[in-house]
Amino acid sequence: MAVLEILAYPDPRLTQESQPVTEFDSALRAFVADLEETMRAGPGAVGIAAPQVGRVQRIVIIDCSGKKNLVSDHGRMVLINPEITEWEGYAVGREGCLSVPDFTGNVIRAERIMLEACNEYGEPLQFKFEGYEARAVQHEIDHLDGLLFLDRLVSRRNDLFKRKPYK
Amino acid sequence: MKRWYMLTVVGKDRPGIVAHVTAALYEGGCNLGEASMMRLGDSFTIMLMVQHQGTAKSLEQILETVIDSMDLHMHIDAIEGRLHQHLLPDVRITVFGADQPGIVAKITGALSNAGLHILNLESDVGGSDARPFYIMHIEGQAGAGLDALRSALQVAAGEGVETSLTAIDTLVG
Numbered sequence: 001m002a003v004l005e006i007l008a009y010p011d012p013r014l015t016q017e018s019q020p021v022t023e024f025d026s027a028l029r030a031f032v033a034d035l036e037e038t039m040r041a042g043p044g045a046v047g048i049a050a051p052q053v054g055r056v057q058r059i060v061i062i063d064c065s066g067k068k069n070l071v072s073d074h075g076r077m078v079l080i081n082p083e084i085t086e087w088e089g090y091a092v093g094r095e096g097c098l099s100v101p102d103f104t105g106n107v108i109r110a111e112r113i114m115l116e117a118c119n120e121y122g123e124p125l126q127f128k129f130e131g132y133e134a135r136a137v138q139h140e141i142d143h144l145d146g147l148l149f150l151d152r153l154v155s156r157r158n159d160l161f162k163r164k165p166y167k
Numbered sequence: 168m169k170r171w172y173m174l175t176v177v178g179k180d181r182p183g184i185v186a187h188v189t190a191a192l193y194e195g196g197c198n199l200g201e202a203s204m205m206r207l208g209d210s211f212t213i214m215l216m217v218q219h220q221g222t223a224k225s226l227e228q229i230l231e232t233v234i235d236s237m238d239l240h241m242h243i244d245a246i247e248g249r250l251h252q253h254l255l256p257d258v259r260i261t262v263f264g265a266d267q268p269g270i271v272a273k274i275t276g277a278l279s280n281a282g283l284h285i286l287n288l289e290s291d292v293g294g295s296d297a298r299p300f301y302i303m304h305i306e307g308q309a310g311a312g313l314d315a316l317r318s319a320l321q322v323a324a325g326e327g328v329e330t331s332l333t334a335i336d337t338l339v340g
Contacts, residue, residue, distance in 0.1 A: 042339070043339065044339050045339045045340060046339065046340055048340065049340075067336065093336075093338060094256075094335045094336070094337045094338070095337065095338045095339075096255075096338065097339065098340070102251045102253055103253070104253075104255065104337050132336065132338065136338055136340055139338060139340040140340050
């Protein structure tokens with residue numbers, strides 16, 4: 001187990017598209033353990049994606065369970081080769097990133113998503129996410145496509161969106 | 168040693184103010200930090216953190232030509248602050264309605280008493296001279312919780328004033 005170095009913007013490696021995982025072996029699980037340790041060492045992070053530590057593979061970890069008032073909360077999840085299959089609604093919310101220190105901004109995300117993915121043993125999973133958790137999943141999947149929340153910023157000044165309260 | 172200054176520039180708006188002011192600063196060896204620049208009325212306003220090797224007087228000399236040629240006014244303060252000192256807001260408040268005297272003082276007074284530390288306030292007046300409306304976005308830190316701010320808003324907002332308050336729960340991923 002080890003805390004890995006987190007790449008920080010503008011490191012060009014953060015813009016690479018990650019490749020699907022094909023081998024669900026013990027080496028993968030060892031990496032997932034390191035990635036999770038790295039996420040938990042960060043300041044209040046609810047997710048992390050493999051390319052944030054320089055590994056361009058489609059691996060993310062989500063854990064929003066420390067947050068209050070979540071509409072959906074699946075606890076700790078390892079999502080490998082995740083694919084969003086359905087989107088619904090949108091909301092503006094504030095995001096920051098382990099790879100973008102000392103900056104936060106408003107981003108529009110889908111309110112509800114359906115997701116297909118595998119766990120670290122290659123077993124297929126299906127999820128329905130809503131609200132904050134759906135936002136976290138979309139933020140992390142963006143990393144797999146070489147995108148940061150900086151690519152999706154919307155104005156703070158003129159928006160009149162009311163973010164739905166997460167109950 | 169380079170140190171930080173807060174530069175304020177105000178003048179009648181016209182195209183090219185930002186380009187000319189920042190070019191003079193760049194040529195004078197300055198670094199730029201955080202900034203707020205916008206047109207208010209028919210004026211253009213700049214509040215800009217500038218890092219400069221030298222005194223406020225020598226920074227003023229760097230800018231003198233451009234300030235005079237574009238008919239602007241400047242003000243320079245040495246500041247203790249530096250970059251990377253952002254505070255994270257945890258609440259966003261929007262207020263809008265028919266413009267009326269005292270709306271800002273009343274609402275921000277009530278919010279301040281209820282523990283609000285304002286980090287960012289942006290406001291505008293729309294409509295017409297006959298029927299102006301006022302809109303204000305505030306982001307800040309709720310020192311005494313959101314419920315205290317919610318109650319304060321309800322009491323302070325008079326008839327015809329719409330208010331909304333939402334928590335900002337910054338997602339870090």
